[in-house]
Amino acid sequence: YKKEHDARSELDRAFLEKQPIKIGIYGHEILEGLIEEIAPYELVFRDIQDRRHEMQKLRIKFFCDAKIETKTLEKLIKPDEEVRALGLGPIVAPKLRNHIKNKVLFPLMQAREVVFFTTLEGDVIRGIVEGFSRYEIRVRMKGGTPIVLMRHAIYDARDKARKISYLKGKKPSTGETPDGEDSD
Structure with a gap:
């Protein structure tokens, strides 16, 4: 699976x-619009108000087809207030x-297990893993709504009961090193 899908990017x-x-x-x-330019770490996005956004890919938490209503996304993506407060x-x-790890995602995908993904900003995306690559995880949310989660934006990933963490270290990182300096 890794050989075939690792380099694939939905973005x-x-x-x-x-x-x-x-x-x-x-x-x-x-934001809704089109990607005008793309590089390994940045992209240029033109929104529907014709505003140009130059941004690092790190700023993107998730994305989906523009046909999906924003109201639908807002209804399906729940807030985790504790994580937001961080x-x-x-x-x-x-x-x-x-x-x-891919070897954790693969069996979850095959078993069609519901996973609760939480972004660093506290957005909870609940759904079934449909596929993944080096930088992205494709998730099918309730009602069949597809979304692509950026792996760099993940704070936590848990089972349906929210008891088992699927993270490599089991405890979410806030991006700070043990000596107190941040990742910048």
Whole structure:
């Protein structure tokens, strides 16, 4: 699975196919538009108000097809107030990010287990893992609504009972090193 899917990127595909998408970025904002340019770490996004947004990919928490109503997303993505209160943002240093191993995701995908993903900003995305690559996890939410979660934006991932953490370290990282310095 890894050989075939690791390099696949839904974000790259949306750019190449000029597919209108909605992106969830830090600041609890959802933008709708097109990716105009893409590079390994940045992209240029043109929203439907014709505003140009140059941004690091790290600012993106999730994205989906623009056909999905924003109200539907807001209804399906629940807040985790405890995580929101932490006021977290993107974790720049990959070593400090919250990792879910592929060998954990694969059986969850095959068993079609419901997973509760929480972003660093406290958005809870609940659904079944449909696929994954090095940087993204494709999730099917309630009602069949598809969304793509950026792996760098994950704070936690748990089972339906919210008792078992699927994170590599089992305890979510806030992006701070043990000496108190942050990941910047």
